[in-house]
Amino acid sequence: MKVVLEHLTKIFPSRNKKDKNAEVVAVNDFNLEIPDGKLIGLLGPSGCGKSTTLFMISGLQAPSSGKIYFGDDDVTKLSPENRGIGLVFQNYALYPHLTVQQNILFPLQNLKGENRLSKEEMLTRANEVAKLVQIDEFMNRKPSELSGGQQQRVAIARALVKMPRVLLLDEPLSNLDARLRLQTREEIRRIQRDTKITTIFVTHDQEEAMSISDFIVVMKLGVIMQTGKPQWVYDDPANLFVAKFLGTPPINVFSGKVEGGKVFIGEECVIEAKGVEDQEVYVGIRPEGFLLDEKGGLTGEVSGIDVMGRDISVVSTNANSLNPVVRSIISADEMGKIKGNVARFSLKEHKVFLFNKETEDRVYFGGQIAAHEQMLAQMQAEGEFHSSHEGPLPREADDKAKEETVPEPKKSFFSKVFRKKKVEFVEEENETPAEEGAEGQAAEQAEERKESE
Amino acid sequence: MDEMVQEPAAIEEPVAGEAPVAEEIGTQDGGKKPPLSKEEKKIRRERVMRVIKPWLYLLPTLVVLAVFTVWPIINTVRMAFLADLRDVSAGGDPIGYDFLKDMGGMYNFEFTFQNFAYVVGYEGFLTALGNTMLLTVVTVPVSTMLALLIAVALNSIKPLRKVFQTIFFLPYVTNSIAIGMVFMAMFQMIGYSPASPPTSVGIVNTIIEAFGGTAINWVNEGSSYWANMSVLFFYIIWNALPFKILVLLGGLQGVNKQYYDAAKVDGASRVRIFWKITVPLLSPMIAYVVITGFIGGFKEYTSIVGIFGEKYMGPPGSMGKPLNTMVGLVYDSIKSNQGSASAAALILFVIIFVVTMLNLYVSKKKVHY
Incomplete structure (x- = not known):
């Protein structure tokens, strides 16, 4: 089921009625078309409105304005139970007094009229779903007797059992420990592939979103920053926020300027940027974008080297870096190139992003322009959706x-x-x-x- | 060498636990006790004080509890089994245990079950037992159900919640005799005194007549048993609500809201949410409220005194205290026959004990903790 959000806005009124400025715009003019049968990750820092968006899609919260369509149906005014959604809560919200089986049966027992199933049908459906999420052996246990991951799967089973048109997951992995998290996210991916239900999940963990989503939607302060395939968004961030939010270790950001077609960090020319107007910029360099090079323009005072086997992570400091340290990941073979305290780097062009200092919007240069256009064309050809925020960015707490x-x-x-x-x-x-x-x-x-x- | 031996001893001395051990060994050997050094005395004193001090602090409470709680309980049991049987042999009722007689030491009281037999055989016993049972069985479920509904309603409204909470809580802080008198006025049919001509009509009858009904004689002379009981039901249920609402509302506020969101998404109707989610999640509180309700119900007495007065325990002029309860029975015999009062109290205790055990047994199966 295709899900379309049109100009979706949610404003929480202020507690103090006299103070109109205190109202919070949680979601601001949100436009999104989610294709059928895909797994979408809503990604953003806490408080960016991603959960609010999810709850508006579920119907638990009413939008202040805007419309929600499932396929061609306008469901904006429909109550949650009539939308045909399955919702998995952050803490699962399994009924503690019911067994796993009763929990899964609960939505089916609520069906009325011609939709009502016979007892046998209900049990068959519940068993099918339980098998799908692999909890069929725990059917008679209470939720408290299950591990976090098992509870999670029960919650998914309960959401799936009424065959929803859209499956919504609110921070599905945040309550699990690191190992279970890896396991469960694969599980979610598998279940989504098996059922082919359009699935939207919310997370603040970019790694989680990148690893299992077909598409990610990066949000900030209620506004979509960028959407697209995870790899595309990572390789081609539309603005500084997206660049900073995606990637571990995080992108290295330097304060710099473009002068005469050259990018300067401090006094050092680090890379050529022909055809770019002179301006103050932030230079973002992905950790994997560094090459040890004695003739390289960027210098860093090495403060440590983390050995990770195949790669090494060079930790250095640079006066113009906005991060406390600069992390660069280079092949372990090149370790010998570091001589003394100072490392010199040259940069890979496609891993260097320039952002205007005022707007924080991306400034494309050199080969990036062609690559960006090619990517857009490819997306169009594949019928995939891609969008990035236009106009002034929401001002945030820098x-x-x-x-x-x-x-x-x-x-x-x-x-x-x-x-x-x-x-x-x-x-x-x-x-x-x-x-x-x-x-x-x-x-x-x-x-x-x-x-x- | 000498120095090396002495040194550890010198270190050991100040250790509190060590000193008495060394001393015991000394006495076992039959040797004379070595005179205690100043430090050893000090340590001993501190050890003794450490044991005594807490008990010293507890003493006032323990004395008061022993005198006013523990002894009366023991004495009640004792008194229930003692009776002066002289009158029985002469064909009369047993006089039973009398504290004053006991003090004089002139009478012998025998161990007997006569008091119990007397209480059970007493003509007012079945009335009291029946009334108590009826009041409890009717009011506890009804008031619990009502309290649950009110608590759920209170929990789901925002404006005026505090106001309603206060209103529902008022009976809890009001004297039950005072409430009883107000109820008597409310259910009044005619003027307060039967001798004077009808001067006023209670508000309940006024309302009934306003809706075209005929006034009912609720509490006045000649009123029926069931009319009296209805008033009592009404009073007791209303009086029992605040505590129950308080407990259940507290429980409701502790329930995670996401269960309700989840149920809403799952398409559960309001009735189903109430029975399948709210009630099970509240079941520990409901069990608590029911158990304390039963215990309170069996001890019902002041409400009847408040409305009908201690003299008649029923409508004015009635004979044989038709609305008497078990506690009333205890009170009645306390002046003349303390033995049978004790026996009646023990019977009441056993009833409450059995019912509470039953409650606990049922709640163990039905309550989801």
């Missing part, structure tokens, strides 16, 4: 911006009364956003955004 605008500590009753404590509050509030993970960041991003608006 590292720089974060430093500049330290949020004013809220003047609470307590801070007024207990003057001494106030100092402690201030310190705490300043520290947490930087140190906390994605959650805190997301909250701050939302706040920053409100301010800028």
Whole structure:
């Protein structure tokens, strides 16, 4: 079943009704066409609206505006049970008092009228699905007697048993340990291939999304940044955010400029970029884009080398790098080329991305222009969908911006009364956003955004 | 050499556990106790204090508990089995255990089951037992069900939730005798005193008449048993609601909302969600509420006193306390015959015990923890 999202927007009203600026735009004018029978990964940092999008597709949350189509049916106004979806929750939400079998049967027992199945049919269906997700031997156990991975599969079985048109998975792997995660994502891939149900899953783990999705949708602050096949998006990021978000180890970003058709990082010319206008740029270089070369333009002070067998990871520092260290992955054979403390690198052109410093949009240069067009043409020919964000990017909490605008500590009753404590509050509030993970960041991003608006 | 031997001993001395062991060995050998050094005395004193101190702190509580809780329980059992049987041999009722007589030491009380026989044979016993059973069996399920519905409703509304919570919680903090008197006024048919001409009509009858019904004699002279009981049901159910709502609402708020989202996606109807999701997930709380409800139900007494007064335990002028309960029976005999009061209390205890065990047995099978 094809899923089409048209101008989908979700605005959460502010708690304080007087303060209109406090409302949060979780999903902003979301347009997406998801082809039939594919596995789609909605990818983005926490708070980017990917789960909200999923819940709007499921019908558990109503969009503020916009339309949702399954095939040709407009399902925007339909309630969840009438949409024909299967939803797997992040923590599975298996009914703890029911056995595995009863859990799987539950959706079938809710069917009414002509859809109602006989008891035997229900059991057959449940057994089929249980076999598909390989939990048929645990049918009489309670969820609490299963491992995380098994619970996950029960949840998928419960979602699949009513033969949904669309299967939705909310962070399906985040509650599993690392080993199970690998196993289960293969499992999800296999089940999706077997059933050919259009599947949309949400994740903040780019590796997870890249490894099993047919397509990924990279989101930021409720806006689609880029969509496409994982490899394409990785090889051809449309802007700095996408480049930074995809890839482990992450892309190395340098502050630089283009002058006279040459890219400079600091005073060093690192690569030619003919035909590109002079401008301030960010230079993103994938770790695998470095070549040890004595004549190379980019220098790095080597602070360590991680040996990984086939490859080595050279950790170096560069004054213009925005990351604390520059990581470059090179073949282990070339290790001898590092002499002394300083490594010199030349760069692979297709692993170097230039982004305008103002807009953070991609600046194509040299052979990339042709490669990009060729890729677009190929996508068109294959009927695959590809899109990238156009127009100004949503302003987010940049590292720089974060430093500049330290949020004013809220003047609470307590801070007024207990003057001494106030100092402690201030310190705490300043520290947490930087140190906390994605959650805190997301909250701050939302706040920053409100301010800028 | 001497120094080397002495050294470890000097180190061992301050260790608390070591000192008494050395001392015991010394006494076993038959040798004289070596005089204790100052440190050893100090250590000993500290050890003793460490054992005594907690008990010292607990002492006031223990004394109060022993005097006012433990002893009365033991004494109740004792008293229930003691009776003065002289009157029985003369053809009268057993006088039973009397605390004052016991204090005088002039009477001998014999160990006997006579008190139990007396209580069971007492003409008011079956009435009291029947009333107690009826009140419990009707009010506990109804009030639990109502409380569950109200809790679910409260949990699903946002505006005015606090207001409703307060309203439902009011009976909990109000004196039950006071509530009983208000109920008596509400269910009044005529003026308060039967002697005076009809001056007022209770609000319940006013409402019934407003809807075209005829006024019912709920609580006044000559009212029927079932009219009285209806008032009691109403009162007890209403009075039992707040605690149950509180417990169930607390339980509901602890239920993960995703179960409901999941059920919604699975297309479960509201009724089905209630019975298949809410009730099983709340079952530990429901079991708790039912068990405490049964125990409270068997101890019902103040509500009847509140509405009907202790004198008649029924409509004014009625004979034989038609609305008496087990606790009422205990109270009735406490002044004259403490032996049979104790026996009645023990009987009530056994009933409650058996019912609670039954409850626990059933809940073990039905409750999903």
